[in-house]
Amino acid sequence: MLTRAFQRSLRTSHSSQHTVLRTCSNARSTSSSSQHSLPAAYYRGGTSRAVIFNRADLPPSQQEWAPIFRGAIGSPDPYGRQLDGLGGGISSLSKVCVVGAPSTHPAADVDYTFAALGVKNADVDFSSNCGNMVSAVGPYAVDAGLFEAHRDAQSAIVRIHNTNTGKIIHATFPVVNGEAAARGDLAIDGVAGTAAPIKLDFIDPAGSRTGQMLPTGGVRDRFDGVDATCVDVANPCVFVRADDLGVSGTLTPDEISATPGLLARLDSIRRQAGVAMGLASKPEDVPGSVPKIGMVSSPAEGGADGNNKRAVDLVVRALSVGQPHRAVPITVALALATAARLPGSTVADVTSSDPIDPAGITIGHASGKILVGATFRGGGGLEFATVFRTARRLFEGQIFWK
Known part of the structure; x- marks a missing residue:
């Protein structure tokens, strides 16, 4: 579909340009008929x-x-x-x-x-x-x-x-x-x-697929011997601590892929969490895209800015459709901002109690950081969450x- 600006430019173009367009169109319809x-x-x-x-x-x-x-x-x-x-x-x-x-x-x-x-x-x-x-x-x-x-x-x-x-x-x-x-x-x-x-x-x-912010009924579950928090905000997500998996929370996406057994273990946890969240009746039927899984760690692992100040409030390495994400899915960031406010969750365990930006939670990811604002109702429910993108x-x- 042509934009209004492009349509205007076509109307005012020279006749020779129209000839070129007609010629290209005819060639395309002939050579690409299959x-x-x-x-x-x-x-x-x-x-x-x-x-x-x-x-x-x-x-x-x-x-x-x-x-x-x-x-x-x-x-x-x-x-x-x-x-x-x-x-x-x-x-x-x-x-x-x-x-x-x-x-x-x-x-x-x-x-x-x-x-x-x-x-x-x-x-x-x-x-x-x-x-x-x-x-x-x-x-x-x-x-x-x-x-x-x-x-x-x-x-x-x-x-x-x-x-x-x-x-x-x-x-x-x-x-x-x-x-x-x-x-x-x-x-x-x-x-x-x-x-x-x-x-x-x-x-x-909250409750994008399951109807509940905490679809398993609590803030902490255990899969494959690892503590996990299951949250459904924007998308169902499950979060585990990198320490509990015996890896650094600041692994690069390539290092995650190269760590023997790590992707398979994360997928096993993800599929078990999917069953516990009611997304499927058995692990092999859990969709590839949800729940999403993230490894979280403390802001100490997220490094510091040029003034040697803490740069983030927590760190995440997220997976999407089985692959380490080069940044962080926005829906995962929204779920993290919510889980960080839930006492006893695996995310709250590693989140700084003193946010570096009063507007929300600053999350460190593989390509930098992102600020997520979350507004909660008086009863603790999430009213809306805000991010800025381009x-x-x-x-x-x-x-x-x-």
């Missing part, structure tokens, strides 16, 4: 990237989406590189989003459905939300004309209904000439450069698959 195609866009959202489809362009039945998504992303790829599609060979780059309007929820403007795709396998998993890619949904809705932003408006608030979890997220971001702004001064760890800030308010995020439109047009 391929399928649909309008699509490609966005970075936070520390992830995804192909985004307009819901109206896809088949009516979600059951028909999986082959399209696999072809677009390039999965499964036994070489693990997804060279025949737009995936990047790791879980944070093997994603698809579907955005549609009007929303099916009365409190939202658009619907957003997330799919996590396996890199080497054919999995197309709709069981979780992606908090990083949420940051791109509002800008996409504006750029694609699904949400009208007036040309003289300086900002937009898009209310997003995540169909995977049934939860509502409010995205607030600047707009320029009726389109989402790209330039700005916000830097986020894990992404080079700066961009326009996008404020994400996750409304009442996003950028990378391209839009037709995507092809065989």
Whole structure:
């Protein structure tokens, strides 16, 4: 789908440019007749990237989406590189989003459905939300004309209904000439450069899949002889202490993968936690994307800033779809901020009692740190959680698959 700005530029272009466009279009329809195609866009959202489809362009039945998504992303790829599609060979780059309007929820403007795709396998998993890619949904809705932003408006608030979890997220971001702004001064760890800030308010995020913030009924469980805390906030998550696994809390993603038996043990704990949380009846049926698992450790392991001051309140190394995450999934960060406030949890055990930023919890991850603000009700329930991210439109047009 062409943006309004691009449509305007086409209308005012020279006739020779139109001739080139017609020639390219004719060549494409002839040489690519064996391929399928649909309008699509490609966005970075936070520390992830995804192909985004307009819901109206896809088949009516979600059951028909999986082959399209696999072809677009390039999965499964036994070489693990997804060279025949737009995936990047790791879980944070093997994603698809579907955005549609009007929303099916009365409190939202658009619907957003997330799919996590396996890199080497054919999995197309709709069981979780992606908090990083949420940051791109509002800008996409504006750029694609699904949400009208007036040309003289300086900002937009898009209310997003995540169909995977049934939860509502409010995205607030600047707009320029009726389109989402790209330039700005916000830097986020894990992404080079700066961009326009996008404020994400996750409304009442607890119980995204299980209906409860503590789906096992308590703040501490035990799996494979290891203490764990199971929390369902934005996505179901399970947290274990790195010390209890006999490893450093500051391992790099590559070191996690290279540590003998560590990934297998974490997946075993994750699957047992999934059964305990009611996500499946047996470990082998637990989805690949939830619960997510993270190893937590004290801020002493997170290092210090240039003034030798403590830089974070706790440290996490998270896994997503079986792979060590290069930063931290936003939904994991939201769950951590909640678990840090639960006395007796494995996360509270390693969280500093003196936050370095009064606005929330500062979490150290493999690429830096992130601040998560959490607002609790008087009774202790989580009212909403806030993070700031950036996003950028990378391209839009037709995507092809065989």
